[in-house]
Amino acid sequence: MKLSTRSLSQNTSLLLAIAIAGMVLIFASCTFDPSGLNEVSNTNNTNNNNSICGNGIIEGDEVCDSTNLAGEDCESQGFDSGVLACAEDCSAFDTGGCSGTGPACGDGIMEGDEVCDSTNLAGEDGESQ
DSSP: OOOHHHHHHHHHHHHHHHHHHHHHHHTOOOOOOOOTTTTHHHHHHSSSSSSTSSSOOOTTSSSSSEEEEEOOOOGTEEEEEEEEOOOSSSEEEEETTTEEEOOTSSSSSOOOSSSOTTTTTTOOOOOTT
């Protein structure tokens, strides 16, 4: 039996159409659930100011972010030595790895996260506050 060229072309087109229809049906049955895409940033973002804690960029109210300590270290925080870290929520420094006595409140020297010390009010007064 001899097949004509036209008949073979029609059969190929039909097979191609069936294959495409089958692929469309397969992919149409797949669904995409995006609910977990922002999970990491929402979990780490406790500052509620559109900053993302953990991305290494100090944003909004963050004091530090991951290993970005804004140039601070244990010594600049009033300790003798050690390794300064960032708190998990980026709201403060973690001085647990620092050694020494740390900032001494009442010595008149503002150190670490002190906003004042004894009579040293950093230029502030009741009116400016």
